[in-house]
Amino acid sequence: MAAISNEEINSIMNAANILDVISSYGVNFEKKGNNYFAKCPFHEDNHPSFCVNLEKHIYTCFECHRTGNVFSFVQDYENVSFLEAVRIVADKSGIEVNLGETHVSRYESNYEAVDLASKYYANNLKASIGKKAREYLNKRGLNDDIINEFEIGFASNDSNTLTKLLLTKGFSENVLVDSGLSQRGNSLYDLFRNRVTFPIHDPSGKVVGFSARIYEDVDEAKYINTKETPIFKKGEILFNYHRAVNEARRLGYLILVEGQMDAIRVYASGVKNVVATMGTALTKDHVKLLSHLNVKCVLCFDNDDAGEKATIKNGDILDEAHVEMSVLRLSGAKDPDEYILKYGADKYVDAVKNAISYFDFKLGYLKKNKNFDKVDDVSLYINSVISELNKSKDQVLIDLTVNKLANEYGVDKNVLLNKIVKVEPVKVIKVEEKPKVKLSKYMKLCEVLLYYMINDVKYIKLYEQELAYIPNDKYAGVAEDILAFYLKYNYISIADFISYEALLDNYDLVTSIIDNNIDLELSDNEYVGIIQKIKVWINENKISELKEKVKTTSDINEKLKLMDEIAVLKRKGV
Helix, strand or coil: CCCCCHHHHHHHHHHCCHHHHHHCCCCCCEEECCEEEECCCCCCCCCCCEEEECCCCEEEECCCCCEECHHHHHHHHHCCCHHHHHHHHHHHCCCCCCCCCCCCCCCHHHHHHHHHHHHHHHHHHHCHHHHHHHHHHHHCCCCHHHHHHCCCEEECCCCCHHHHHHHHCCCCHHHHHHCCCEEECCCEEECCCCEEEEEEECCCCCEEEEEEECCCCCCCCCEEECCCCCCCCHHHCCECHHHHHHHHHHHCEEEEECCHHHHHHHHHCCCCCEEECCCCCCCHHHHHHHHHHCCEEEECCCCCHHHHHHHHHHHHHHHHCCCCEEECCCCCCCCHHHHHHHHCHHHHHHHHHCCEEHHHHHHHHHHCCCCCCCHHHHHHHHHHHHHHHCCCCCHHHHHHHHHHHHHHHCCCHHHHHHCCCCCCCCCCCCCCCCCCCCCCHHHHHHHHHHHHHCCCHHHHHHHHHHCCCCCCHHHHHHHHHHHHHHHHHCCCCHHHHHHHHHCCCCHHHHHHHHHHHCCCCCCHHHHHHHHHHHHHHHHHHHHHHHHHHHHHCCCHHHHHHHHHHHHHHHHHHC
8 A cells, every 4th residue: 555645646636727737748739628639649549539527627538448547647658656646746847756665566676776876876986986988078068067967977997897886776686677776797887988977768667777988099889778678678768868858849740850969959959959869760659658748759860871760750750640741951051969069059959940841851762873964864763753742741832842843854744643642531540548347237237236326425325325245356456446435535536546446456457447438327216226236136146046946855844945045035136
C-alpha cells in the first residue's frame, strides 16, 4: 500500500484539471455539449473519439475503449506506475506531494545506479582529473551553465573506479552489468573510461544511459553508447526530449538533429525546442512521441549525402504518420554544431524560419543526378513526382504541382491528371485496443448495477438493503470494493474510485464497466428493476442447485423437503 493515502491522491486529482493535464500532452480538444472531444492519443484516430467528462473527471475513447481518470491517462501515456503518474500530475498542477519510499519499479535499482553514475561523472569533470576534459568542452564553446544543465561528466581512465563505488553502495554486479555501466572480463570493470559523458534521459526525465565521447586525439571510436538495457531502449528515446517538450508545444514546432552535440549546441544558442535522433532512423516509438506532441517537425540533419538520405528516410516515416514537416539544409557547414559556431545563433534562428516544406525538399531531391536535356530523365522525374502526389490527400498541393509540371516541361495537364490515383481513405488501425467482450444477459445486469453504484451513494444503500450479493465472483469483488470505499470515505465518485482500484486487483474490470456504460442515463426505477432481475437470477441458480440435490439424494423425506424449497423459490420468483 502506498505511503500516500487515498485521501491525498483524491485531493491531487480534484485539484488537477484533467482537461489541462491531457492538453499538456498536445491533445487538442473541442467542446461539444457538456463534454470535450479530441483525436485519441492512444490509437490512429481520424475522427475525434476521445471524450473528457469534466463533471465526472474521467475520459473514455469510444473506439479503442480506454477509460480512466487523470492518473490513468498519464500512467498509460508515459508508461509509468500509478504512483509515478500521481507524482507527474501533482508536478504539472503545482501540488507538493511526498510518495515516501513507495515508488518502486522492477528496475528501480537500475535507475538508481545510472543516476548515481551520472552524478559521479559530473563530479569528476569538476575535479582536477577532469581538467583536460573541461578544457576540451570549453574549446568547443560549452560554458559551465550548459555543462551543468546537460549534466555533462567525465569518466576517468581508471579501470573500475565507478564499479567499486557502486558495489560499496550496495548495488549488485548484475545490476551494474544490466544497467550498461560495467562489463565482465577477468574481473568487473567500468564500460566508460577516459571519455566525456553525456547522460541520456527518458521522456519523463530519468537518466537511463550515456553517450561517451573521446576528447583527446586517440585511435578509438569517437562515441560509445550504453547498450540496450531494461531501462534504456534507443528506439524509444530522443535525446533532450524531456527538456524540449514544453518549449516545442509553446512554439508549435520541434527541431530534429542527428547527434547530441548538435542538440546541445542548438539548445545553448537559445533554441530549446530541439531533440536528437542519436544517429538512428526514427522508430515507431519515436513517431508516437512526435505524433502525441502534435507540433510541426523541422528536420535539420547533416549537410552531406548521408544527412540528405537521413532526411528522406526519416521524412518519409513522419510523412506516412501524417506529421507536418519542414526541412532545414544548412549551407557552409557540415552540421548545426559547426554552423552555429561559424555563423552565430541568430543566423541559425533565421535559417529555421526559412525552412522549406518536406514536399519541396523531396522534389529537389528527386531532381538530383538527372540531365533534363534527356527525355528519359525528364520522364523519370515527372513519374517520381506523380508517385509522391499519389501519397497525398491534399488536392490543392496536387493541382498546384500538376500545373507546375505541365508548364515547366510542356506536358499535357490531362495526361498528368490521369496518372493521379484516387486514394481510398486509409483504414484506421487501432493500436493496443481493448476489445469489447460480449456479455451474457446477467453479466450485463451486473455491470449496469455496479455502474449505478459507483455513480451515487443511494444506489449503494439500495444494493445493501435489497440484494447485498452478486452470484459472480469477479463482479462480487468489485461490489465489495465499492462497499469498502463507501464505508471508509462515506461518499462515492467514479474518478476517485478508479484511483482506489488502481492499487487493488479489479482496476481493468472497473474501467471496462465504466467504458461499457458511459452513456447510460441513470434512473431509480431502472435500478430497482435491475435488482429484481438479479434476484430472479439468484433464485434460478438456487433452484438449479436444489434440483441437482433432488437427483442425487435417495432419502425420500429429504427429496420432499428439497421440492418444497424449490416450490417456495418459484413462488418467490413469480
